[in-house]
Amino acid sequence: MTAPIETAVADRAARSNTELLPLYRQMRRVRTFEERVGELFVRGQSAGSMLHLSIGEEAAAVGVASLMQEGDTFTTHHRGHGIFLARGADPKRMMAEIGGKEEGYCRGKGGSMHIADMGLGHLGANAIVGGGIPAVVGAGLASKRAGKGAISVAFFGDGAMQQGILYESMNMAALWDLPVVFVCINNQYGMGTRIEQATKGRALHERGLAFGLNAETVDGLDVREVRAAATRVIDAARGGTPGFLAIECYRFYGHARMDKSPYRSAEDEEQGRAKDPVQFARAALIEMGEADSTHLDALDQEIAAEMDATIDFTIAASEPPLNSMFRDVYAPGEPEPEAVAARIDRILARE
Amino acid sequence: MVQMTYRDALKQALRDAMTEDDSVVVIGEEVGRYGGAYGVTKGLYEEFGAARMIDTPISEPAIIGAAVGAAMSGLRPVAELMYVDFIGMTMDQLGNQAAKIRYMFGGQIGVPMVLRTQGGTGRSAGAQHSQSLEAYVLHTPGLRLVMPATVSDAYHLLRQSLRQPDPVVFIEHKALYTLKEEVDLSAPPPAWGKAAVRRTGDDLVIVTYSRQVHHALKAAEELSKQGLEATVIDLRCLNPLDFDTVRQHVERVGRVMVVSEGVMTAGVGAELSARIHEECFDFLAEPVIRLCGEDIPISVSVDLEANSVPTSQAVQQVAARLLAERSAA
Numbered sequence: 001m002t003a004p005i006e007t008a009v010a011d012r013a014a015r016s017n018t019e020l021l022p023l024y025r026q027m028r029r030v031r032t033f034e035e036r037v038g039e040l041f042v043r044g045q046s047a048g049s050m051l052h053l054s055i056g057e058e059a060a061a062v063g064v065a066s067l068m069q070e071g072d073t074f075t076t077h078h079r080g081h082g083i084f085l086a087r088g089a090d091p092k093r094m095m096a097e098i099g100g101k102e103e104g105y106c107r108g109k110g111g112s113m114h115i116a117d118m119g120l121g122h123l124g125a126n127a128i129v130g131g132g133i134p135a136v137v138g139a140g141l142a143s144k145r146a147g148k149g150a151i152s153v154a155f156f157g158d159g160a161m162q163q164g165i166l167y168e169s170m171n172m173a174a175l176w177d178l179p180v181v182f183v184c185i186n187n188q189y190g191m192g193t194r195i196e197q198a199t200k201g202r203a204l205h206e207r208g209l210a211f212g213l214n215a216e217t218v219d220g221l222d223v224r225e226v227r228a229a230a231t232r233v234i235d236a237a238r239g240g241t242p243g244f245l246a247i248e249c250y251r252f253y254g255h256a257r258m259d260k261s262p263y264r265s266a267e268d269e270e271q272g273r274a275k276d277p278v279q280f281a282r283a284a285l286i287e288m289g290e291a292d293s294t295h296l297d298a299l300d301q302e303i304a305a306e307m308d309a310t311i312d313f314t315i316a317a318s319e320p321p322l323n324s325m326f327r328d329v330y331a332p333g334e335p336e337p338e339a340v341a342a343r344i345d346r347i348l349a350r351e
Numbered sequence: 352m353v354q355m356t357y358r359d360a361l362k363q364a365l366r367d368a369m370t371e372d373d374s375v376v377v378i379g380e381e382v383g384r385y386g387g388a389y390g391v392t393k394g395l396y397e398e399f400g401a402a403r404m405i406d407t408p409i410s411e412p413a414i415i416g417a418a419v420g421a422a423m424s425g426l427r428p429v430a431e432l433m434y435v436d437f438i439g440m441t442m443d444q445l446g447n448q449a450a451k452i453r454y455m456f457g458g459q460i461g462v463p464m465v466l467r468t469q470g471g472t473g474r475s476a477g478a479q480h481s482q483s484l485e486a487y488v489l490h491t492p493g494l495r496l497v498m499p500a501t502v503s504d505a506y507h508l509l510r511q512s513l514r515q516p517d518p519v520v521f522i523e524h525k526a527l528y529t530l531k532e533e534v535d536l537s538a539p540p541p542a543w544g545k546a547a548v549r550r551t552g553d554d555l556v557i558v559t560y561s562r563q564v565h566h567a568l569k570a571a572e573e574l575s576k577q578g579l580e581a582t583v584i585d586l587r588c589l590n591p592l593d594f595d596t597v598r599q600h601v602e603r604v605g606r607v608m609v610v611s612e613g614v615m616t617a618g619v620g621a622e623l624s625a626r627i628h629e630e631c632f633d634f635l636a637e638p639v640i641r642l643c644g645e646d647i648p649i650s651v652s653v654d655l656e657a658n659s660v661p662t663s664q665a666v667q668q669v670a671a672r673l674l675a676e677r678s679a680a
Contacts, residue, residue, distance in 0.1 A: 331516035
């Protein structure tokens with residue numbers, strides 16, 4: 001529950017001990033993956049019109065996800081590609097899901113906003129602002145009962161800070177001492193509404209404190225600082241003290257694919273994009289002598305090739321068979337809903 | 352066979368399920384120390400403790416949301432919504448999350464939770480504590496919907512709901528809690544989703560569920576005195592819906608009334624009527640008659656409330672008129 005300024009000093013001391021290169025690598029993978037997502041459309045794919053990129057938020061995704069362990073679970077908002085990738089997702093299957101293909105994580109039914117993977121504890125991305133938050137309370141209840149130290153993390157944006165369900169969930173998590181963490185990735189915008197236009201109280205972690213959570217705010221520029229703050233909050237959560245972490249970022253691009261951000265100025269964007277966690281880490285690596293630019297260029301190219309391959313994989317992947325449409329409404333073995341055409345055929349053929 | 356109230360049968364079902372399966376937990380407002388607003392869970396807190404009878408703050412959306420997360424994490428939660436009237440508060444967690452998770456995630460996981468709630472008129476409880484909102488649920492693919500009318504079904508269908516792989520909305524009727532009937536707790540449970548034919552007659556089919564089953568049976572007894580014999584079908588589950596049983600009797604009899612306490616427009620009665628018309632058209636001697644709740648909110652006034660929904664007298668009168676058309680024809 002320390003204030004951000006006081007902890008900054010301690011964070012800087014911790015920096016030299018943090019392995020920055022693997023964190024940089026993950027952030028670059030997130031950045032490059034997000035840059036490739038739009039290419040699906042350029043190459044003629046039409047599925048998945050709702051695309052929300054997390055460019056600018058890489059340190060938040062990687063800083064927190066790098067601390068998650070097997071058995072931990074999480075939910076994300078609609079801008080969750082980076083979190084899932086940082087948690088260990090296969091970018092090919094992610095891209096295939098975004099493109100609505102059978103080889104995707106959800107067999108093409110979920111897409112960008114409903115991607116999930118039980119194997120990695122991803123209880124689902126959500127297209128309802130705040131919609132995925134209370135699930136971590138239930139997962140926390142189950143985890144507390146199981147007693148194996150697993151945590152459940154809800155990731156959401158600053159838009160969800162104005163949704164009631166967040167407060168109901170934070171209250172329950174605190175009340176029941178659940179191993180749960182609420183992570184607000186504050187990218188300053190809920191669609192086209194800047195946070196100043198959405199709320200008066202912008203020290204977001206104070207809301208966590210008000211509910212009795214272990215809460216802090218951290219700047220999202222330096223992944224090491226994010227990781228240090230997340231370590232404090234997550235370690236406490238594993239011990240049964242739920243937490244809240246707000247990470248201050250800037251959404252580099254529009255809300256979604258077609259949004260050209262008419263609600264903000266070029267100066268604002270320029271200033272915001274100057275706060276680039278990927279470039280910052282790269283410069284830090286060079287400055288500290290942990291890597292030189294040749295090495296990092298090679299790494300970046302390797303990642304570019306990895307992410308290029310996700311597009312080829314998705315283009316080559318198959319469309320889900322039409323008859324899968326009625327599958328998984330209910331459990332396997334349950335009768336599938338009758339198709340409209342089948343019902344009409346049955347009715348009109350009754351003579 | 353034992354004599355038991357609907358309320359105690361529900362409690363027994365919870366107790367037996369919790370004894371049998373350690374993953375069953377009950378979560379909701381006043382479910383523990385208070386014993387449930389209608390007393391259904393009274394005593395279970397003492398038996399199973401606070402970790403399995405989880406009292407919550409007044410936060411309906413998060414109660415259902417937490418149940419969703421718990422169900423995805425190996426528990427089998429019974430979330431209690433004190434009144435079905437509060438379902439609008441929870442509709443995102445129920446309709447967008449619980450109902451769609453299996454589908455959106457390509458079949459990776461289901462949400463085996465039961466949402467227990469109660470609805471209906473009969474206590475002069477006003478417009479926000481007396482509704483019959485089952486159509487909200489029925490309109491959402493992915494949600495099972497159970498509405499028991501008898502003590503035996505209260506027990507057996509709740510037990511069965513707790514064995515389902517998908518989310519079940521289990522709506523009790525507040526006027527039935529004190530209903531006392533014989534129940535065989537050890538009997539094999541009815542086939543899941545199967546309607547019960549409570550009475551068989553050749554003149555008219557009454558398709559109904561929940562408390563209206565009792566009104567329909569009472570009306571059928573009165574009609575019988577006039578020599579008119581009705582079949583009464585208690586659907587018990589609205590999803591899955593046992594339309595085969597409905598079809599079988601409609602085709603045999605040709606005259607049908609659908610009785611529901613919910614408001615008429617776009618309600619369960621509308622759905623049943625549409626299906627019967629489509630699927631049994633050639634067998635119908637008369638249009639399907641819907642006898643449903645009026646398209647109005649429920650009043651606190653006892654008279655206004657009672658006349659807002661079908662009564663057994665209304666069922667009887669409408670049935671008699673429908674059958675009078677037959678003799679006139």
